[in-house]
Amino acid sequence: MSGGPLDVVGIGNAIVDVLSHADDEFLVREGLVKGSMALIDTVRAEALYDSMGPAIEVSGGSAANTVAGLAGFGGRAGFVGRVRDDQLGAVFAHDLRALGVEFDVAPATEGPPTGRCLILVTPDAQRTLNTYLGAGAALGPDDVDEAQVACAQITYLEGYLWDPPAAKEAFRKASAVAHASGRKIAFSLSDSFCVGRWREEFVHLAEHEIDVLFANEDEIRSLYQANSFDDALRHVRGHCETAALTRSEKGSVIVSGDEIHVIDPEPVASVVDTTGAGDLYAAGFLFGLARGLDLFTCGRLGSIAASEVISHMGARPEISLAELAKRKLGEIA
Amino acid sequence: MSGGPLDVVGIGNAIVDVLSHADDEFLVREGLVKGSMALIDTVRAEALYDSMGPAIEVSGGSAANTVAGLAGFGGRAGFVGRVRDDQLGAVFAHDLRALGVEFDVAPATEGPPTGRCLILVTPDAQRTLNTYLGAGAALGPDDVDEAQVACAQITYLEGYLWDPPAAKEAFRKASAVAHASGRKIAFSLSDSFCVGRWREEFVHLAEHEIDVLFANEDEIRSLYQANSFDDALRHVRGHCETAALTRSEKGSVIVSGDEIHVIDPEPVASVVDTTGAGDLYAAGFLFGLARGLDLFTCGRLGSIAASEVISHMGARPEISLAELAKRKLGEIA
Numbered sequence: 001m002s003g004g005p006l007d008v009v010g011i012g013n014a015i016v017d018v019l020s021h022a023d024d025e026f027l028v029r030e031g032l033v034k035g036s037m038a039l040i041d042t043v044r045a046e047a048l049y050d051s052m053g054p055a056i057e058v059s060g061g062s063a064a065n066t067v068a069g070l071a072g073f074g075g076r077a078g079f080v081g082r083v084r085d086d087q088l089g090a091v092f093a094h095d096l097r098a099l100g101v102e103f104d105v106a107p108a109t110e111g112p113p114t115g116r117c118l119i120l121v122t123p124d125a126q127r128t129l130n131t132y133l134g135a136g137a138a139l140g141p142d143d144v145d146e147a148q149v150a151c152a153q154i155t156y157l158e159g160y161l162w163d164p165p166a167a168k169e170a171f172r173k174a175s176a177v178a179h180a181s182g183r184k185i186a187f188s189l190s191d192s193f194c195v196g197r198w199r200e201e202f203v204h205l206a207e208h209e210i211d212v213l214f215a216n217e218d219e220i221r222s223l224y225q226a227n228s229f230d231d232a233l234r235h236v237r238g239h240c241e242t243a244a245l246t247r248s249e250k251g252s253v254i255v256s257g258d259e260i261h262v263i264d265p266e267p268v269a270s271v272v273d274t275t276g277a278g279d280l281y282a283a284g285f286l287f288g289l290a291r292g293l294d295l296f297t298c299g300r301l302g303s304i305a306a307s308e309v310i311s312h313m314g315a316r317p318e319i320s321l322a323e324l325a326k327r328k329l330g331e332i333a
Numbered sequence: 334m335s336g337g338p339l340d341v342v343g344i345g346n347a348i349v350d351v352l353s354h355a356d357d358e359f360l361v362r363e364g365l366v367k368g369s370m371a372l373i374d375t376v377r378a379e380a381l382y383d384s385m386g387p388a389i390e391v392s393g394g395s396a397a398n399t400v401a402g403l404a405g406f407g408g409r410a411g412f413v414g415r416v417r418d419d420q421l422g423a424v425f426a427h428d429l430r431a432l433g434v435e436f437d438v439a440p441a442t443e444g445p446p447t448g449r450c451l452i453l454v455t456p457d458a459q460r461t462l463n464t465y466l467g468a469g470a471a472l473g474p475d476d477v478d479e480a481q482v483a484c485a486q487i488t489y490l491e492g493y494l495w496d497p498p499a500a501k502e503a504f505r506k507a508s509a510v511a512h513a514s515g516r517k518i519a520f521s522l523s524d525s526f527c528v529g530r531w532r533e534e535f536v537h538l539a540e541h542e543i544d545v546l547f548a549n550e551d552e553i554r555s556l557y558q559a560n561s562f563d564d565a566l567r568h569v570r571g572h573c574e575t576a577a578l579t580r581s582e583k584g585s586v587i588v589s590g591d592e593i594h595v596i597d598p599e600p601v602a603s604v605v606d607t608t609g610a611g612d613l614y615a616a617g618f619l620f621g622l623a624r625g626l627d628l629f630t631c632g633r634l635g636s637i638a639a640s641e642v643i644s645h646m647g648a649r650p651e652i653s654l655a656e657l658a659k660r661k662l663g664e665i666a
Contacts, residue, residue, distance in 0.1 A: 020431075021651065054401070054428040054649060057390035068387070087420040087446070095387040098353075113420070316387060318354065318646075 005151035006102065007075040007290035008186075011144065011174060012063025012158040013136040013167075014081035015115045016088045017275065019127075019313055020055040022120035027128055034122065035218075037129035037191040039163055045132040048118050057088070058314035059095035060117055061136075062158040062190060065276045065315045069283025069305050071099040072321035075290060078102035078152065080143050080170075084135040089114040095316070105143055108135050119275055121313065127275040129191075133164055140166035141173040149174050150181040153290040154212070156282065159190030162198040175209050184289075186212035188282060189219035196222055206240045212289065213243040214282045220245050244299065246281050246306070248274075254299050263299040266307035266328070276315025280305035284321070297329070304328055338484035339435065340408040340623035341519075344477065344507060345396025345491040346469040346500075347414035348448045349421045350608065352646055353388040355453035360461055367455065368551075370462035370524040372496055378465040381451050390421070391647035392428035393450055394469075395491040395523060398609045398648045402616025402638050404432040405654035408623060411435035411485065413476050413503075417468040422447040428649070438476055441468050452608055454646065460608040462524075466497055473499035474506040482507050483514040486623040487545070489615065492523030495531045508542050517622075519545035521615060522552035529555055539573045545622065546576040547615045553578050562586075577632065579614050581607075585636065587628050596632040599640035599661070609648025613638040617654070630662070637661055 027034055030048065040048065059068075067077035079096055083089030085107040092114060096103045115134035119127050139161070149155050155178045161167040175185050187210045189195050195202055202223055206213055213236070217229050220243070224235035229245075233253065236243045242256040254261040284301030288294075293301075304325050308317050360367055363381065373381065392401070400410035412429055416422030418440040425447060429436045448467035452460050472494070482488050488511045494500040508518050520543045522528050528535055535556055539546055546569070550562050553576070557568035562578075566586065569576045575589040587594040617634030621627075626634075637658050641650050 049427060052427075052431060054392065054431045055424075056647060057424060059387065091388075091390060094382060094385075098385060098387045312646075313651075314389060 004076070006078045006148065007152070008067060008070050008154045008156050008286050009078040009080065009148055009152040010063035010067035010156045011080045011161065011170060013061050013115055013131070013133055013139070013160055013164070014064060014083045014092050015061035015117045015131065015136065016092055017058050017060030017117050017119050017315060018049070018055045019058060019119045019121060019273070019275065020052045022053065022122060024122055027120060027122065032120065032128050032130070034128050035126050036193050037131055037160070040130045040132050042132065045116070045118065045130070048130055052118060052120070056313060057091065058316060059092050060276070060315050062160055062188060062279050063156055064096065065279035066156060066282045066286070067101050068096060068099050068316050069280045069321060070287050071101050072317045073284065073287040073301070073325065074322040075287045078148055080105055080145070082108060082135050082139045082143065083114045084108045084111065086113050088116060089135070108138065111135060111138065121273045121275070125271040125274050125310070127273060137164040138166070139164060139170055141169045144170050144173050146177050149177045150183065152183060154184045154186050154286055156186040156286060158188050159194045159198070159202065162194065162201065184211040185209060186214065186282070186286060188278065189213070189215040189223060192218040192222040195219050199223060206236070211241045213240045214246070214278065215243065216246045216248070216278055242295070244281070244285050244302065246278055252281065252299055252303065254295050256295055259295060261296045261299055263296065263303060266303045268307045268311055271310050273313045274310050276309045277306045279315060280309040280317065300329060301325055337409070339411045339481065340485070341400060341403050341487045341489050341619050342411040342413065342481055342485040343396035343400040343489045344413045344494065344503060346394050346448055346464070346466055346472070346493055346497070347397060347416045347425050348394035348450045348464065348469065349425055350391045350393030350450050350452050350648060351382070351388045352391060352452045352454060352606070352608065353385045355386065355455060357455055360453060360455065365453065365461050365463070367461050368459050369526050370464055370493070371526070373463045373465050375465065378449070378451065378463070381463055385451060385453070389646060390424065391649060392425050393609070393648050395493055395521060395612050396489055397429065398612035399489060399615045399619070400434050401429060401432050401649050402613045402654060403620050404434050405650045406617065406620040406634070406658065407655045408620045411481055413438055413478070415441060415468050415472045415476065416447045417441045417444065419446050421449060422468070441471065444468060444471065454606045454608070458604040458607050458643065460606060470497040471499070472497060472503055474502040477503050477506050479510050482510045483516065485516060487517045487519050487619055489519040489619060491521050492527050492531070492535065495527065495534065517544040518542060519547065519615070519619060521611065522546070522548040522556060525551040525555040528552050532556060539569070544574045546573045547611065548576065549579045549581070549611055575628070577614070577618050577635065579611055585614065585632055587632050589628055592628060594629045594632055596629065596636060599636045601640045601644050604643050606646045607643050609642045610639045612648060613642040613650065633662060634658055
């Protein structure tokens, strides 16, 4: 641990996003399922990149986007994930550190290159993700700093961690340390296909390990194989301490014991790219939670952060979220 | 030469742009002159990157942006410039080829990494460039394919080529081949400081070698050390076959022998980042010229392309310029 105690430490796959516009025909031709995340290997990553249009590169990774957003609110954040000592690894580390996020995992000096996510943004602003985990796949329990987790208010982990082999051990270590220190574990279901791959384990986690669960409508319905959002809500209520459920243009719903909040989305002039919407919602919510704010305000902060990130390409905020929140809510924390 | 004859072949520094927001105080603190381009070495590049905020990476390079824009209009374009066999080099090559631009220079397997330009975008949408030439500095006459230049309607070169040592020999070779084949040479003055470094040579080039000169107001005034735009106009008129002079929100002026056109800028809802405005003006202008359109229409195409690129971060168009031009002007070529 290099600094003082953190509001949130995020653990996830270190990824640089490669964003390109594409039409629906491109997705069909490449066999891609719109709105989903697919894991791809080196050969597929190269072939898909070759067929993609020109792109921009922006640091990404679900939990990394969340801690970047948290820092944008003025929160103290750290990140745990693995890059290589290559140009994209340097970009990833720079972008986190430039925001003041603690990122102390040394880059690998051999093995696969820094992970990347080939993202196709369709004209409806939906994003279709193709993730090559690269160096990120080596993440394991040794990367988790016990002192950092023990001192952080909240440790936040992405569901995508269930895909690389050793990362769930990192989750288990972090969860044990956090709970032994009276801290909270937050978790994102990440993607409905990811939920499909790990449903039983995720249901068990929600019930027994997770203090704050983030999911969008597709993910929470997939988790409980529910026919409707309302049905999923009924399942999660009482089976997870706090759940924050995002519903795109319908806003979000927060349940925590008997408490429930139905929160409107923030208005957005033009939705350009929904990449990072869920990650940034989590950023605002967790910032509020770490600062002891009520759940309604936590949800509003989440909505405000999400509204900023969907108004441009890329999954990291382009303006100060602290100032944006102040403009919308007044002084908050 | 790998394909058929080209509308335009661009020769320039192969650069990946690293774009970040910064305030005016940051520029002062780092000793940067707003709106200018400074050449930086490895040590300075690393120090400046460390002090910059989070960034996005987008392929850039002045002449490369121009041929990318030309391809966006449906033109046949090629590019000559040097990258290394690293991740940023792969990004640069991908982004050009994905647009259909011919790019056949093999990446260097040793030596400095792919060049990059650290760009600070201030709240007034001005950009301040800090260029690390890297592998691009090795560009020389051997990289110029005589057959490609002899067959291209126009060979376009950036003034920045005067900075690396061997690149002006590439210019001289290209100019000799093009003129021997009855083709045109177009040239951009690039930057007023670049003009300051090479004024005498550039004045000579304008008079004797260049068929189409691109310059913004600062650059053309610097070239002739003129007190006013009108004074600069008087100097260039009759001393260069055709000059296209861009004036930001004041539009552009084209002079060619006795002919003169004063062209309004295209309206832009919100100017986000002026990086690439001049490069894209050149793209539209050269596309029109290669297709035999009148100079007024060439200028309008330039304005249309510039208006697109200043409405978002980065120096490459994000939408089809062919469709944009069709919407604004009807079928043109």
